[in-house]
Amino acid sequence: MTQRFNVQPLQPHISVLSEEGVKAIHKATLEILEETGVEMQDPQGRELLLEAGARESDGRLKIPEKLVDEALSSAPSLIPIYDRLGNLAMPLELGNVFFGSGSDTNFTFDLMTGERRRTTTQDVENLARLCDGLDNIDFVMSMGNPSDVPPDDLYVHAFIRMIRGSVKPNVYVTKDRKDMEDIYRIAVAVAGGEDALREKPFFLHYAEPISPLLIPEESLQKIIFCAEKGIPACYPPSPNTGGGGPISLAGAVALGNAECLVGLIMSQLTRRGTPFLYGMNTAAMDMKTAIVSYGSPEWSLGMAAWTDLARFYNLPSWGFGGASDSKLVDAQAGLEATFSIMSAFLSRCTLVHDVGYLEFGSTSSAEMLVIADEIIRMTRFLVNGIAINDKTLALDAIARVRPGGGFLADNHTLENWKWAQWTPKVIDRKLYHSWVEAGSKDMFVRANDVAREVLEKHELLPLQGEVEAVIADVLAERADAHQ
Amino acid sequence: MSGVLEQIAGVLYEGDDESVCTLVQKALNEGIKPGQVLRNGLLAGMDQVGVDFRAGDLFVPEVLISARAMHAGMDILRPLLSQSDLASSNKIVIGTVQGDLHDIGKNLVGMMLEGGGFEVIDIGIDLPPEKFVDAIKTEHPDIVGMSAMLTTTMQNMKHTIDALENAGVREEVRVIVGGAPVTKEYADEIGADGYAPDAGSAVELARSLVKQKDG
Ligand code: B12
Numbered sequence: 001m002t003q004r005f006n007v008q009p010l011q012p013h014i015s016v017l018s019e020e021g022v023k024a025i026h027k028a029t030l031e032i033l034e035e036t037g038v039e040m041q042d043p044q045g046r047e048l049l050l051e052a053g054a055r056e057s058d059g060r061l062k063i064p065e066k067l068v069d070e071a072l073s074s075a076p077s078l079i080p081i082y083d084r085l086g087n088l089a090m091p092l093e094l095g096n097v098f099f100g101s102g103s104d105t106n107f108t109f110d111l112m113t114g115e116r117r118r119t120t121t122q123d124v125e126n127l128a129r130l131c132d133g134l135d136n137i138d139f140v141m142s143m144g145n146p147s148d149v150p151p152d153d154l155y156v157h158a159f160i161r162m163i164r165g166s167v168k169p170n171v172y173v174t175k176d177r178k179d180m181e182d183i184y185r186i187a188v189a190v191a192g193g194e195d196a197l198r199e200k201p202f203f204l205h206y207a208e209p210i211s212p213l214l215i216p217e218e219s220l221q222k223i224i225f226c227a228e229k230g231i232p233a234c235y236p237p238s239p240n241t242g243g244g245g246p247i248s249l250a251g252a253v254a255l256g257n258a259e260c261l262v263g264l265i266m267s268q269l270t271r272r273g274t275p276f277l278y279g280m281n282t283a284a285m286d287m288k289t290a291i292v293s294y295g296s297p298e299w300s301l302g303m304a305a306w307t308d309l310a311r312f313y314n315l316p317s318w319g320f321g322g323a324s325d326s327k328l329v330d331a332q333a334g335l336e337a338t339f340s341i342m343s344a345f346l347s348r349c350t351l352v353h354d355v356g357y358l359e360f361g362s363t364s365s366a367e368m369l370v371i372a373d374e375i376i377r378m379t380r381f382l383v384n385g386i387a388i389n390d391k392t393l394a395l396d397a398i399a400r401v402r403p404g405g406g407f408l409a410d411n412h413t414l415e416n417w418k419w420a421q422w423t424p425k426v427i428d429r430k431l432y433h434s435w436v437e438a439g440s441k442d443m444f445v446r447a448n449d450v451a452r453e454v455l456e457k458h459e460l461l462p463l464q465g466e467v468e469a470v471i472a473d474v475l476a477e478r479a480d481a482h483q
Numbered sequence: 484m485s486g487v488l489e490q491i492a493g494v495l496y497e498g499d500d501e502s503v504c505t506l507v508q509k510a511l512n513e514g515i516k517p518g519q520v521l522r523n524g525l526l527a528g529m530d531q532v533g534v535d536f537r538a539g540d541l542f543v544p545e546v547l548i549s550a551r552a553m554h555a556g557m558d559i560l561r562p563l564l565s566q567s568d569l570a571s572s573n574k575i576v577i578g579t580v581q582g583d584l585h586d587i588g589k590n591l592v593g594m595m596l597e598g599g600g601f602e603v604i605d606i607g608i609d610l611p612p613e614k615f616v617d618a619i620k621t622e623h624p625d626i627v628g629m630s631a632m633l634t635t636t637m638q639n640m641k642h643t644i645d646a647l648e649n650a651g652v653r654e655e656v657r658v659i660v661g662g663a664p665v666t667k668e669y670a671d672e673i674g675a676d677g678y679a680p681d682a683g684s685a686v687e688l689a690r691s692l693v694k695q696k697d698g
Contacts, residue, residue, distance in 0.1 A: 106634065
């Protein structure tokens, strides 16, 4: 039977910069690069840039438009990221949206006692496993800086725990070149060889320049290392409004864009075609407390703006969502997480990190992750839009319904209810008495229940023996170095 | 009881640098000692700013605007202040420890301390312990402030305190520490003299330490 109606859903998305706006910010960015210049502290990066045609004056490197254009044309617009079993998990390209947790929190909420305490290696593994078991979390970040290992080794331990806890791709952080090398060694073992890893990377490295205008040796060396090895990398600057960036968003985005493009240029000068994830962070520095706010609408609005720039450059883009400044999982946390997740999804930012953060990135929470998973699922329902066809219009059901009678028992309902409606999991819609019978649990307690259940029941393929052997070697060498 | 000093404190609170300058000049013309203009005019105004900032009634830019007004007044006073006025201002050396590039929190603490009447020497970021030792030897501060924002660099606060001890300068200064991963317990553990969680309380902390020292 041919369809009389068949209209694809619109799948709503937002843009916040007009074409003119995008061009204006791009132009301002070029002016920052060519006229103001950046301070490049890395000698190798300096050499690369000067050779490529940048010039040096007043201690700054001034970068011509030509270098920007060349980098933009050689950077891939699709970065395929795999899980650690070799299945394509996240094709990072414009239009797709992937969500994941955040890294490096000092504290976490203990799932059993509710206590806010310093994170451990076991927490990192547990939170990774929780991410693995949540359908709307696509990638893993550490959600903690483990305090039970020597600080110099913490990023290597965090990486190991992430891959033990999850098969999903991860975004990892390192302290220095030694970390990069050790983690690379482990990753090569996971993928089964250097070529296999280059072909099917299951991770992405996260380092940052320093806004305003400073490219430190430490982080640029990481970009160069990644480019050499073919590891996908991002280099998001943090022109936080009033802190690392101007107080006004247009300037913050232009500045961040300039700094991020320097990262892009460096990655492409090191090796053309290197996968590089564009983007930045534009949190507001709160003018009363001076904290950098992870619930600020400035960050979300800025993200929509640089994702518009990403579309102009045809590059996938890095972003943030699902985080809060609240000290606990409360209404504020839910509100801020919903706001940023919806903004991220609607603006189609490609890789959205920091889901599950509380206290502006100081504390991680399993419950917050579970709730955010629900928010993402709910937002996906909105973003999927409305398909208009014979089935969804239900004209036959409308024709046969008794006026005033309702559709509950109609075949159309009985056949389509499962996909046509969104079904809550953690959100409560019980009648009062059954809510009381079920223990009068608020959202936090229900999320805690879900998190415990996932940790108890969720299973995944453990790392292979050879990988564990390489891990043991790496850790033994590190332990020796401490002697 | 001098009305003009109260007026100075008032316009300084409002951040009106032109009026601060006019009134400072007026006070001097009236024969009030520069040291008194500083203490009972400018610093009294900044004290109120500090109190209200800590209470959450003022925003950071308002504090910085007041601090700017104070600097304007100081520019007039500085050449006139006596040696003893100058010597009585306390000095603090502040910096971010080795391996750590975070700057903003440390800068804000420095600005607030300056507003609180301290002479602040900011020695930068990513500082190996020797830099702190050198700064003590050349600047002779009352207080040394260390900032660390990373779990990996927090341990360098301990290394720096060790280095101060080895260089024999630890007893010359009070050491205060701060930054996101740092806690009071950690500060005690590494033998620092004080910890403050934010810029407002850093000023209070520094004041209480120099009072102990002077007293
Ligand atoms: C801005 C920022 C950056 C900027 C810094 C720019 C600059 N010029 O300073 C950039 C982008 C460079 C950066 C880099 C990195 N960062 Co950073 N960064 C932040 C962020 C978002 C805000 C920090 C800030 O400026 N706050 C505003 C100021 C005013 O507050 P504050 O620094 O806390 O300072 C106050 C108090 O702590 C106290 N205080 C501070 N110092 C002192 C000193 C004394 C003596 C006293 C008494 C008090 C005191 O008073 C201050 C004023 O109230 C925080 C997260 C957050 N929301 O806090 C992460 C954060 C600190 N960074 C983090 C990380 C992991 C990194 C990187 C490793 C990331 C990466 N993948 O490369 C790199 C490390 C680079 C390096 N080697 O230092 C983690 C640290 C986790 C940890 N425990 O180790 C945090 C917590 C974010 C997170 N959860 O992931 N970062």
